[in-house]
Amino acid sequence: MKKQLPIILGMVIGIIAVAEFYVPASGMRGIKTTLEGWALVLAAAAFVLGAINIVQVNYPKIRRMEPDWPYKVVLLACAAVMMLTGVAWHTFGGERANGSVKIAMGGGATAPMIKISAARDLALIQIGNDAPLDAATWRKQGGQVAVKAEVETPVRVFMPPEVKGYEEYNATILLHAGEVATVKTDLVMRWGKEGRVHTWLYDHIFAPCNATMFALLAFFIASAAFRAFRMRNTEAALLLGSAILVMIGSAPVGGYISDFFPDLRNWILSIPNNAGRRAIMIGAALGAVVTGLRVILGLERSHLGSD
Amino acid sequence: MADSSNEKLHWSVRLQRFDRRWVFLAMAVAILVPFILPCNVPYKASPMVKSLYYTIEELEPGDEVFVSLDYDPASMPELQPFLEALMLQLKRKNIKMVFATTWYSAPPLVQRDISELVERPIEPTGAYGGLPDRAYVKNKDFVWLGFREGREAVISAMGNDLWATFDNRADDGTPLSQIPMMQGYKQLKDFDLVIVVGAGYPGVKEYVQQVQARYNLRMVGACTAVSTTEYTPYYQAGQLLGLAGGMAGSAEYEMLVGRKATAAQGNDVLNAGYLVVILAIIFGNIIYFVSRKRKGGAVR
Numbered sequence: 001m002k003k004q005l006p007i008i009l010g011m012v013i014g015i016i017a018v019a020e021f022y023v024p025a026s027g028m029r030g031i032k033t034t035l036e037g038w039a040l041v042l043a044a045a046a047f048v049l050g051a052i053n054i055v056q057v058n059y060p061k062i063r064r065m066e067p068d069w070p071y072k073v074v075l076l077a078c079a080a081v082m083m084l085t086g087v088a089w090h091t092f093g094g095e096r097a098n099g100s101v102k103i104a105m106g107g108g109a110t111a112p113m114i115k116i117s118a119a120r121d122l123a124l125i126q127i128g129n130d131a132p133l134d135a136a137t138w139r140k141q142g143g144q145v146a147v148k149a150e151v152e153t154p155v156r157v158f159m160p161p162e163v164k165g166y167e168e169y170n171a172t173i174l175l176h177a178g179e180v181a182t183v184k185t186d187l188v189m190r191w192g193k194e195g196r197v198h199t200w201l202y203d204h205i206f207a208p209c210n211a212t213m214f215a216l217l218a219f220f221i222a223s224a225a226f227r228a229f230r231m232r233n234t235e236a237a238l239l240l241g242s243a244i245l246v247m248i249g250s251a252p253v254g255g256y257i258s259d260f261f262p263d264l265r266n267w268i269l270s271i272p273n274n275a276g277r278r279a280i281m282i283g284a285a286l287g288a289v290v291t292g293l294r295v296i297l298g299l300e301r302s303h304l305g306s307d
Numbered sequence: 308m309a310d311s312s313n314e315k316l317h318w319s320v321r322l323q324r325f326d327r328r329w330v331f332l333a334m335a336v337a338i339l340v341p342f343i344l345p346c347n348v349p350y351k352a353s354p355m356v357k358s359l360y361y362t363i364e365e366l367e368p369g370d371e372v373f374v375s376l377d378y379d380p381a382s383m384p385e386l387q388p389f390l391e392a393l394m395l396q397l398k399r400k401n402i403k404m405v406f407a408t409t410w411y412s413a414p415p416l417v418q419r420d421i422s423e424l425v426e427r428p429i430e431p432t433g434a435y436g437g438l439p440d441r442a443y444v445k446n447k448d449f450v451w452l453g454f455r456e457g458r459e460a461v462i463s464a465m466g467n468d469l470w471a472t473f474d475n476r477a478d479d480g481t482p483l484s485q486i487p488m489m490q491g492y493k494q495l496k497d498f499d500l501v502i503v504v505g506a507g508y509p510g511v512k513e514y515v516q517q518v519q520a521r522y523n524l525r526m527v528g529a530c531t532a533v534s535t536t537e538y539t540p541y542y543q544a545g546q547l548l549g550l551a552g553g554m555a556g557s558a559e560y561e562m563l564v565g566r567k568a569t570a571a572q573g574n575d576v577l578n579a580g581y582l583v584v585i586l587a588i589i590f591g592n593i594i595y596f597v598s599r600k601r602k603g604g605a606v607r
Binding site: 021029032033036037039040043044046047161193194199202203206207208210211213214215218219221222223225226227229230231240243244247248250251252253255256262266269270273274277278281 | 327330331333334335338348349350351353354379380381382383384412414415416418422423455456457458460461463464467468471472521532535536537539540543553555558574575577578580581582583584585587588590591592595596
């Protein structure tokens, strides 16, 4: 039963997935949607399994202090940090306000005033459609502004676009003659996938490391071209010659020298390359069809852990 | 001691053993010099890129496109210039956009791109001789659906039921039923064009295999240079209506859009970089043949 049940499940779901292509009945679409929903849930669950697997593989090696164990500590620590910073901690215990407005009668002033203070110096303060001012400049200019009476004035306090991961404060204030509104803001730092820490780690650690690894390829390709790309036989000579011609044709300078190079490059890509690619793709597709049929018919059982 | 042993060795042997950091240095110089002293070598758009440009140009104002942004920071130098030019062309034509990604590492980049390229105008003054674009409004002119894990299963699911794939909500939680521009766009085939900016797996190829052929979608793509040869059969078969490959493709597309920017500058770097690789191959083979001849002739 341990093996028969997965085989039967695979067979039934496989037949439905294939039949859906050929049966236009609307009921089939609903079944397909449900099955795809399950597939997405399984794919998401695989992340959890992946996390458990990373710990299972690396922790024993750290404990035994096997070669390169410090790298594994870094790996686990980074994974833990990214996971923890991905949680929206700021929503725990209820939402916190970004600011407050208090309206009171001013000391004899006839024009209404809005006083704004921002706890974060980088914050930008914008009144209506005026250009935003940073909090420090705003303070130097008195920290308040006169507005029209009986007219709604939008107030916006927000962090500059380069400082991601903060909530913004928005209010519309309606004042009467002689009133003063005091706005105090303390923009909440967000956690989670769009939070300050997560985006900072992404922008300043993940993105540069990821880009650096890819950029290093340029150097390794040049080194490999010098050391390994040798014309040892006819096949290698053909490969090398076509590679050089495609490179010259792909580089803008090739077209500058002569239209022959881009045309030749396009011909190589369109005719010999496509012929080879198609042969590989069709072969792989036929192989996938055969493997799929073997799974559906229960002939292929390697995915169940047996030979 | 080392010098005396080197004196006995043939020059080809010594060159074969030379420190590869010299090759790295040559490549570094080739990359840096064009940035400092740009040559601006003229170039032409390839048929694949022209076809991509005119496919988008054929769209009517108010049409809606689905844009899948499947990239990561590593592929940004090649694909970001394309994306900037693409957003400009689409916004100039007032095309509505629905964004999604199947790459786990993409959401922060996509959100930044939406903030900088979509929600703000790129060329508000209509510089470079083109029409001006405007700031798009979220859930009115564009929708960001977010990321779903599942790779090809997600692409297949989007083809079948886009709304259900994203739990009937945009990334900001707004129900799709409350977004006017999403009405009537429940499957990928409902869109006037599908644009895939893909840096690898899953990307252009998976969209073609999972949904383009099945729903007969109008589709164009952009990919990294290394994938261009892999995807050209799809262009030749008409499954892709256009394809921009790598930095060169981005530069050609920038030129057609009329706003030469970072990819055009990158083209100079490409010239120098390719030159170093070609010279390294030629140089390496000369040394190889000289040393083979010496060994064959038993001359030492």
